[in-house]
Amino acid sequence: MPEVIVYLAAGRTVEQKKGLMKDITDAVVKNANAPIDAVTVQIIEAPLIDKMKGGVTFEERLKK
Amino acid sequence: MPEVIVYLAAGRTVEQKKGLMKDITDAVVKNANAPIDAVTVQIIEAPLIDKMKGGVTFEERLKK
Amino acid sequence: MPEVIVYLAAGRTVEQKKGLMKDITDAVVKNANAPIDAVTVQIIEAPLIDKMKGGVTFEERLKK
Amino acid sequence: MPEVIVYLAAGRTVEQKKGLMKDITDAVVKNANAPIDAVTVQIIEAPLIDKMKGGVTFEERLKK
Amino acid sequence: MPEVIVYLAAGRTVEQKKGLMKDITDAVVKNANAPIDAVTVQIIEAPLIDKMKGGVTFEERLKK
Amino acid sequence: MPEVIVYLAAGRTVEQKKGLMKDITDAVVKNANAPIDAVTVQIIEAPLIDKMKGGVTFEERLKK
Known part of the structure; x- marks a missing residue:
């Protein structure tokens, strides 16, 4: 206690995630x-097709 | 804000999930x-072995 | 199944929340x-002091 | 209702997870x-690099 | 580890919740x-107006 | 993005929670x-009767 959950789109490196935690x-x-x-x-890392912001998936955002 | 999390058993298509979001x-x-x-x-998509409803995993439910 | 969780700062009416759900x-x-x-x-409704966006609590945002 | 979410580091067998649920x-x-x-x-099973306890990832804990 | 979160409509007694945990x-x-x-x-206990199943809030379900 | 959720037993001051966020x-x-x-x-702050660690509620832990 406490427990912290981070909801994140995929794409960070192992080192970035470790530093974040x-x-x-x-x-x-x-x-x-x-x-x-x-x-x-x-x-909790979401595949880019499973996360949306502003009505646009992260897969679509990356393509722009 | 707001943030919405959807807990789902695996099996929907990319298009279904995009439409849902x-x-x-x-x-x-x-x-x-x-x-x-x-x-x-x-x-947050669960593998069928990692989700249960009514005491039965979704893997078992699919087999019926 | 599926289960949906909505993380929201306090302040919506009962009718707004019902319509949202x-x-x-x-x-x-x-x-x-x-x-x-x-x-x-x-x-899951957060008191305004328990939610932050952009480094500013929702209580502070409302005061602006 | 109710819905239960279990946050777990990877590594349990299918049978352990089924028994747990x-x-x-x-x-x-x-x-x-x-x-x-x-x-x-x-x-919700975390890869060992995506979960930390006491400032140490579960990947590092397993190596000890 | 592990951490378990239970999403519940309000209405259980302290003893029921303690037994559950x-x-x-x-x-x-x-x-x-x-x-x-x-x-x-x-x-995580929801006020009955903040939880819905089958398109009906738990407040409405109780009234029936 | 990202969204962070902190599960916490009640008892911190407004200033502590703001500093934490x-x-x-x-x-x-x-x-x-x-x-x-x-x-x-x-x-997400839990009343002390709604959170347990090691089989003991936080209400009981405080009394010890």
Whole structure:
């Protein structure tokens, strides 16, 4: 506790995702008064055809 | 804002999923007074072995 | 199945939220080939102090 | 209703996941007064590089 | 890890919800090979006006 | 995009939660290559009776 879920379109590198989860973990420890071992972060990566913003899928956005 | 997550068993086509996300986007714009660019929709598709309804996995349901 | 979760800042009326859930239900029935009785939609409404966009809470955004 | 989402690092067998969803279904029927046909459970399995606990990804944890 | 989220319409007692979370915890320990201290369960209870099934809000369903 | 959801037991101050959301926003901008205006964070705060860790509700944990 706390648990953090990140909803993300596919396309980041392993290192980017690891850095993201690490910085979020640090943000939780700093602000929520939680021991680091209690903090879990999970990224839920969507294929570009399974995510839409503004009525346009991320697959279509990339093609533009 | 708002963000919409759809939990779905695998098996829909790309076109079905795109239509679903588009119609949900329109529903949000119409009812929640949100600009279309602010609306995100993500489908989280479960492999049929990872989703259960009524005590039966979707893999088992398909076999019937 | 499918299940839809809508993450929303507080402030919509009961009628707006009902219309939103109804239109999303219809979008799922139309596009995902699901019987209407199987479709659930839940709105998770955040107090304005518990939601942020662009680094600014919705409470702060409203004050502007 | 109710809907249950399980966030899990990859690595369980099909049988383990099925048993988990079945026992959760039974827990809901028993405690929440819900008919079994209304209960859905979905497992969202993260690749080991997409989940972190205590500042360490599950990929790194497995290597130790 | 794992983390379990239960989406529920309001109306269960404290004891029902506690029993539900406890039985889900036990299901995770038994099937997912996880130590009990690592298992978190959170119930997200929707006001009856914020949840819909089959195109009907839970508030409307209760009135019938 | 991306959207971040934080599942948290009740008890943090408004300032703590705002700091948490702000630092998570910065973590996303830094690591996921996203413009700040596209980043949303929502905290879902559970009443202490609606969250359990290790088979014990947070209400019970506080009493110890």
